[in-house]
Amino acid sequence: MYRHIKELQFTAKPEKPDALFAAKFQEILGGQFGEMTVMMQYMFQGFNCRVPGKYKDMIMDIGTEEIGHVEMLSTMLARLLEGAPSEVTEHAVATNPSLAAVIGGMNPQHAIVAGGGPVPRDSAGVPWNAGYIVASGNMLTDFRSNAAAEGQSRLMTSRIYNMTDDSGVKEMLKFNLARDTFHQQQWLLGIEQLIADGFSDLIEDSNSEDEDQVQNHTFWSFSEGSQAGEGRWAQGQTLVGGQDIIYQAEPVLLTDDTGLLPPPDPKLFATYDGSQGMGKPGDAAGARLQGAQNVVNKVKDALS
Numbered sequence: 001m002y003r004h005i006k007e008l009q010f011t012a013k014p015e016k017p018d019a020l021f022a023a024k025f026q027e028i029l030g031g032q033f034g035e036m037t038v039m040m041q042y043m044f045q046g047f048n049c050r051v052p053g054k055y056k057d058m059i060m061d062i063g064t065e066e067i068g069h070v071e072m073l074s075t076m077l078a079r080l081l082e083g084a085p086s087e088v089t090e091h092a093v094a095t096n097p098s099l100a101a102v103i104g105g106m107n108p109q110h111a112i113v114a115g116g117g118p119v120p121r122d123s124a125g126v127p128w129n130a131g132y133i134v135a136s137g138n139m140l141t142d143f144r145s146n147a148a149a150e151g152q153s154r155l156m157t158s159r160i161y162n163m164t165d166d167s168g169v170k171e172m173l174k175f176n177l178a179r180d181t182f183h184q185q186q187w188l189l190g191i192e193q194l195i196a197d198g199f200s201d202l203i204e205d206s207n208s209e210d211e212d213q214v215q216n217h218t219f220w221s222f223s224e225g226s227q228a229g230e231g232r233w234a235q236g237q238t239l240v241g242g243q244d245i246i247y248q249a250e251p252v253l254l255t256d257d258t259g260l261l262p263p264p265d266p267k268l269f270a271t272y273d274g275s276q277g278m279g280k281p282g283d284a285a286g287a288r289l290q291g292a293q294n295v296v297n298k299v300k301d302a303l304s
């Protein structure tokens with residue numbers, strides 16, 4: 001259950017409206033690495049956290065904080081849009097008539113769609129989408145993704161910070177920058193905690209006993225004259241398992257499979273030179289057969 005209180009987490013008052021800046025500001029609200037993304041990412045990670053106690057509580061704490069950031073930024077946007085588009089248009093017409101044609105460069109959706117308010121979109125008008133989030137059920141993978149998201153999010157906030165002189169906007173962004181600084185560390189420390197508690201050994205290596213035991217510590221170079229071998233990633237010991245990293249300067253063939261495909265279904269009209277013989281006409285019987293086989297396998301699995 002969530003309760004709402006009226007106060008924002010931090011003041012979100014610009015000195016004056018600025019519809020042009022508002023269009024750019026949308027990026028840190030509804031962009032791929034905006035506050036909406038980290039909010040939804042942490043919430044879904046929290047909803048799917050199977051370790052009760054400090055982990056679940058930490059993820060839900062930070063997710064809930066991000067709801068507050070979405071609220072702060074949305075409030076800031078609505079205030080930046082005060083008076084738009086009429087004042088923006090008047091100003092644009094007065095200073096440069098050619099600009100008036102594009103409403104002075106403001107995002108027209110701020111007026112037309114949202115009536116002077118924020119939109120869950122990025123600075124180019126692309127709608128926020130759920131494909132931006134990572135919530136894998138594996139905390140190591142999730143925490144890494146979270147640290148990266150906070151890094152990109154902070155970079156964008158920092159760039160937006162340099163695009164305005166408005167002291168009110170800057171005051172709020174100083175708070176957001178600081179939170180992004182700590183949140184990055186919170187996730188990195190989370191990884192340390194996972195390791196300390198025995199949940200992880202630094203990298204995602206499930207089924208590691210089955211994986212290729214040479215390729216799991218080999219650096220492949222694919223470029224002539226590459227200097228990549230000078231880096232730590234190509235020499236010394238692996239981070240996990242203590243193996244000596246193999247530097248393979250030239251790619252080698254591990255197979256004679258040339259990727260040749262079977263002849264196409266004639267009814268699909270794929271371009272084909274006939275060299276593989278006649279194609280088999282598909283009638284979806286194969287798919288039905290496979291479906292039946294899947295059911296049989298499931299029953300077998302359930303009984304075993």
Ligand SMILES: [Fe+2]
Nearest residue numbers: 035066069179
């Ligand atoms: Fe945030």
Ligand SMILES: [Fe+2]
Nearest residue numbers: 038179180183
């Ligand atoms: Fe954050």
